[in-house]
Amino acid sequence: MNQDYTIRLETKNDYREAEQLTREAFWNVYRPGCLEHYVLHVLRDDPAFVPELDFVMERDGRLIGHVMYLRSEIHGDDGRVIPIMTFGPISIAPDCKGQGYGIRLLRCSMEAARKLGAGALAITGNIGFYGKSGFVVASTCGIHYFAQPREAEVPYFLIRELEPGFLDGVTGVYRDPEGYFVDEAAAEAFDALFPPREKRKLPGQLV
Ligand SMILES: CC(C)(COP(=O)(O)OP(=O)(O)OC[C@H]1O[C@@H](n2cnc3c(N)ncnc32)[C@H](O)[C@@H]1OP(=O)(O)O)[C@@H](O)C(=O)NCCC(=O)NCCS
Secondary structure (H helix, E strand, O other): OOOOOEEEEOOHHHHHHHHHHHHHHHOOOOOOOOOHHHHHHHHOOOOOEOHHHOEEEEEOOEEEEEEEEEEEEEEEOOOOEEEEEEEEEEEEOHHHOOOOHHHHHHHHHHHHHHHOOOOEEEEEOOHHHHHHHOOEEHHHHOEEEOOOOOOOOOOOEEEEEOOOOOOOOOOEEEOOOHHHOOOHHHHHHHHOOOOOOOOOOOOOOOO
């Protein structure tokens, strides 16, 4: 792929367009409608938000991608709290999906996170996409997802070291930062500020 895009930090002027893009990318994918544009809206004010890792991808004068990062932690079985990071929502405009933009945005932002000192990233997502960028199922490394029994293999809870060896000797439990658990009624009210769209129940949705 020729580089026909730029990746830069999000500015206040991008907020609405990035939220619109996020809404378009997630709409009816995991549930009828989506919450992610509201998640993005509120997470920018979250204490865990990392402004140095809030990126937009631009092509031909419009935003075609966005990703943001949050500080998070693993609660180690030995009592340590291990600071790591997570990210998301990550979005690519529907008409640009499947053309390699998402993987480029992910890799560019992961490199920036590494330079900022993040030792590892955790994410709930599809191994089909994230596995291509070095993520593995976290339970196979002894890092467990708070919402599932410890003995369960949770195929959608993934982890990746950015600093080799960072997770050596670490086992424990991971919980998503509080900011991701948004109030659905508030999300609904926020969504009403956008052009109306039909919510559809589709096969493959999670909710
Ligand atoms: C997920 C998303 C960011 C991926 O971006 P994209 O530009 O479409 O993905 P790419 O074209 O860079 O794909 C890279 C590779 O990952 C694979 N891939 C992409 N999305 C995938 C998915 N949802 N499931 C499985 N594999 C996927 C592609 O097939 C491609 O594989 P290949 O290199 O063998 O051809 C984008 O599709 C999107 O915005 N989806 C809706 C929102 C979403 O689900 N965000 C992630 C939530 S965890």
